[in-house]
Amino acid sequence: MPKRIEVLKTYKTYVGGKFPRSESDRTYQVKDSKGSHIANACRCSRKDVRNAVLAARSAFGGWSGRSAYNRGQVLYRIAEMLEGRKDQFVGELEQFGVKSKDAAAEVETSVDRLIYYAGWTDKISQIFGTINPVASSHFNFSTPEPTGVVGIAAPHTSPLLSVVSLIAPVIAGGNTCIVLSGETYPLPAVSFGEVLHASDVPGGVVNILTGFKDEMLDHLSSHMDVNAVFNTLTDKSTRKLIDENASISVKRVFHYSTDDWLDQSHENPYIIDEFLEIKTTWHPIGD
Numbered sequence: 001m002p003k004r005i006e007v008l009k010t011y012k013t014y015v016g017g018k019f020p021r022s023e024s025d026r027t028y029q030v031k032d033s034k035g036s037h038i039a040n041a042c043r044c045s046r047k048d049v050r051n052a053v054l055a056a057r058s059a060f061g062g063w064s065g066r067s068a069y070n071r072g073q074v075l076y077r078i079a080e081m082l083e084g085r086k087d088q089f090v091g092e093l094e095q096f097g098v099k100s101k102d103a104a105a106e107v108e109t110s111v112d113r114l115i116y117y118a119g120w121t122d123k124i125s126q127i128f129g130t131i132n133p134v135a136s137s138h139f140n141f142s143t144p145e146p147t148g149v150v151g152i153a154a155p156h157t158s159p160l161l162s163v164v165s166l167i168a169p170v171i172a173g174g175n176t177c178i179v180l181s182g183e184t185y186p187l188p189a190v191s192f193g194e195v196l197h198a199s200d201v202p203g204g205v206v207n208i209l210t211g212f213k214d215e216m217l218d219h220l221s222s223h224m225d226v227n228a229v230f231n232t233l234t235d236k237s238t239r240k241l242i243d244e245n246a247s248i249s250v251k252r253v254f255h256y257s258t259d260d261w262l263d264q265s266h267e268n269p270y271i272i273d274e275f276l277e278i279k280t281t282w283h284p285i286g287d
Contacts, residue, residue, distance in 0.1 A: 010040040011186070013048065013210060014193030016055035017203020022211070023047040030187060033097030041186045044211035049178070049219045052207040056149045056176040057225050059204030064146045064174040068122040075118035075172060078199045079111045082164075085195060086111075089160055089188055096159070096185045109262055110164040116267045117168040124173060128273055132280070139283045144276040146174035147252060148227030151220040153180050153213060153242075155232040158261040160188035165261055166230055167206055169271040175228075178207045178220060186210040213238075221245040228252040228275055 010027055012019040022042035030039045042048075063071070082089070086107050093103035124144055132140040150170045154163050159182050170177045181189035193208045209216060217238065221229050222245040229242055234257045246253045254274045258266070 008037065008039050011042070011190045011210065013042050013044060013052075014190060014196065014206070014208040015048070015052045015204075016058075016207065017197065017201075019193070019197075020051075023051065028183075028211070030185075032095045038095060039187060041190065041210040044209040044216055046216070046219045048209055048211075049216050049223065052178040052209055053149060053151075053220075053223050053225050055204035055207055056178055059202055060146075060148060060176045062202055063171070063176055063205045066174075068124065068174075071172060071174065072118045072121035074200045075114050075121065075168065078195060078201065079114035079118065081195045081199045082107070082114065082192075083111050085191075089191065092187050092191060093160065095187075105262065106158055106161045110161045113161070113164055113267060114168055117172040117272070120269050120272060121172050124269070124272060124276070127269060128276065128278075134282075137285045139285060140280065141283070142278050142280045144173070144273070145279050147275045147277055148175060149225060150175045150177045150228045150230055150275055151180070151223070151226045152177050152230045153217060153220075153233050153238075154182050154189065155257075156182035156184045157259075159185040160192060161261045162232065163189045163192060163208075165266045166232070166256075169268075170230060170275055171201075171205055173272045173276050175275050176205045176207075177230075178209065178226070180213055180216055180220065181208055181210050183210070183212050217241065218245065221251070222248065224249050226251060228254070230275070231255050232257055 012021055022044045024045040026043040027040040028043045029037050030041050032038045089107045090103040129143040134140045152166045189208055196206050221242045228251055231242055
């Protein structure tokens with residue numbers, strides 16, 4: 001019998017709670033650690049970025065309007081679903097040269113990190129909010145509110161754990177997001193979209209795009225309906241591009257980089273705070 005030709009999967013994007021192909025209909029080859037062609041991923045375009053931003057903006061009102069306790073329940077549900085698909089993600093990471101023990105540690109830490117941020121959702125207001133003393137007959141409250149739509153530029157390293165570590169604090173605070181996954185090893189990120197889809201996450205809260213960042217990052221960081229950029233890319237030209245684009249619409253930019261995504265320093269409520277705005281309310285004291 002002739003040797004069978006394996007049918008390679010083409011991984012789609014995750015936008016608005018659905019799995020559309022790229023608007024450009026282009027794909028690129030994903031290769032394993034040995035250089036073998038193992039799958040195809042969508043090569044997203046400017047139009048895909050715009051569609052993802054629209055989906056994130058449409059979902060923002062509903063997600064930010066949910067109770068903090070409910071958002072914590074949803075994050076915990078994501079952790080449950082990821083735990084149930086542990087073997088799949090370990091296998092995907094092994095394809096990219098990660099040792100079995102390290103792959104298992106990355107998936108387990110991803111689950112634990114989701115649970116960590118799930119526990120913070122209903123504690124943010126108490127920690128970052130205040131009652132302010134004022135010299136008048138008023139109550140004065142400062143309370144944190146979500147920034148809005150956040151663009152996330154994920155790194156190539158730790159392709160599952162890095163994405164989870166970036167998404168979790170952003171959505172824990174009530175924001176929605178668009179993730180540009182690492183172009184070299186995108187499969188764990190887009191597979192994580194399947195986990196989100198099977199969880200209780202409303203469509204549009206998290207949107208995941210694959211492709212080349214030099215074709216998407218300029219459009220994402222300059223989009224007028226994106227409120228903040230969470231960047232992990234370290235080269236100076238990329239950071240300069242983001243800063244210049246963000247200055248036009250006064251976006252909040254948080255440059256964040258690390259060599260070790262397993263480190264517990266990434267479990268930090270102040271990362272949530274980076275994507276919160278403080279709203280101050282005055283209320284008269286009366287009988």
